[in-house]
Amino acid sequence: MQFMTILWQEYVLFKAKFWSITTGTMIAPVLYLIAFGWGLGSGMQVGGSSYIDFVIPGIIALTTMTVSFSTIANDINISRTYTMTFEEFMIAPVSMLVLALGKITAGALRGLYSAFIIILLAMIFRAGLQVDGYLLLLTTLNCLVFSALGFTAGLLIQSHGDMAKFNSFIITPMSFLCGTFFPLDRMPSGIKEFIWLLPLTHTTLALRDRGSDILSAFIHPVVLLLYLLIFLVVGVMICNRAE
Amino acid sequence: MIDDGEEVVERGKANLLVFESLTKKYGAITAVDNLNLKIGRSEFFGLLGPNGAGKTTTIRMLSTLTTPSSGSIYIDGLKIDRNLTGIKARIGVVPQHMNLEGEMTAWQNLELHGRLYGLKKEARQQRIEELLEFTELSDRAHDLARKLSGGMKRKLMIARALMHRPEILLMDEPTVGLDAAVRRKMWDLMKGLNKNGLTVLLTTHYIEEAEILCGRVGLMNGGKLVELDTPDNLIAKTGRFVLEYFENGETRSRFFASRQDAIQSAAGMEGGVNIRPANLEDTFITLTNRKVGG
């Protein structure tokens, strides 16, 4: 009931700002597609396919990450430190677990909406993208993982400036390095292994390989699930102590 | 003096709210310092004190927005906790600051609250209509909350706190920024609610407000409860009227039981004299000075 209420509120706010959200979400992926698809990509080949086909899974992974993360991190942060509307949820007869699940799901849905937009754009740009259950599963997991991270960050981070720092030092580097724009094996060893541990890497690899290798097709979602679980548990713990 | 107050509670009503050695520290600041207090069912209780006395911190601990550093709060014998949803549903909160969802309409703000507290659709709609009428906001129901005036926002926050028919209403300076007429209406509104059995815990800077509304008043300073009494007794302790006059280059004040006494005393004085009803600051300063003096 309260879980649905949280989603209902997000829906009301989403509906009210539908066009600004939609156009805002489109800008970055369109730029990526122009720069890396048309600009660089026409003559370039990576691993036997055209660069635009190579880069689309990366764009899906990084866009759903940033959208899920920043939607929920900013929402929690602003409603906790500026509009104070987070209090309404804290005083309500809602357990912190339900509150966390509701907010995380809401953020993930916004991430999925951005994925939907990219898939439409990919069709317009005539990129070869196969939409199937596996892509949906991995994208959803990716959204949930980063929404959960956003929930935790939104609760922990006190100011808008610190939030920007978190973005610059963690989210932006991940969006470029986790196999999104170029294959991971071009990275020096040592760094490569570290990047392999990051959640976004698993989304990118999984979306690109598509279960060609059964073992890794299985490992990627499991790693993402683990991350989700950890972020959720930490988020609820912090929510229990948040002031 | 604190015992005087206790008697009033013991005289009939069961203790609905119990604060036990409640303490909240923020680093070196002790915002609430070993607060012990019992509030009876259907009581209208006022928490007074100057800026930074610890009133908001007390309310925030009661509404589980802040956790105590030590001590506890009981509602009907149950210790409050952020995850005890049953207890939380019995409280309604009107915070000191605006915390409406500005991008949602007045109606949607109430609906959000009703849904969070588990009201069914029909009960919810009926209650929203009822409360919008009660707070004279019916014609603004579909305006965004951020577009309402300050007073309307306050009224909407009160309506919201009442949505789920709480047993206990916590109000943190609910009448600040309201014009005289609206303030008076709010007082009637609160009094009516209390008559119907609602237990109210109100904080305010205005002793006239406490005098009109509260059966009992606790005076806080520096996180401590320094006085606990009926408003009448509290004001009588200093004098109901203040005579302010200018002498030797500074403004001084004297207290009197009635305006007549003050006027008589002012008769011989030269220059600007001002006679006004005593307020909390007067009462407060006098009471604490008296204590320091012995």
Ligand SMILES: Nc1ncnc2c1ncn2[C@@H]1O[C@H](COP(=O)(O)OP(=O)(O)OP(=O)(O)O)[C@@H](O)[C@H]1O
């Ligand atoms: N989040 C916080 N962090 C640090 N100190 C705080 C915090 N909240 C309150 N305080 C401190 O606790 C003390 C009590 O503050 P509180 O807001 O409870 O006072 P108040 O009685 O409500 O005052 P006012 O009448 O101004 O609203 C103050 O010294 C304040 O600075």
Ligand SMILES: [Mg+2]
């Ligand atoms: Mg206050």
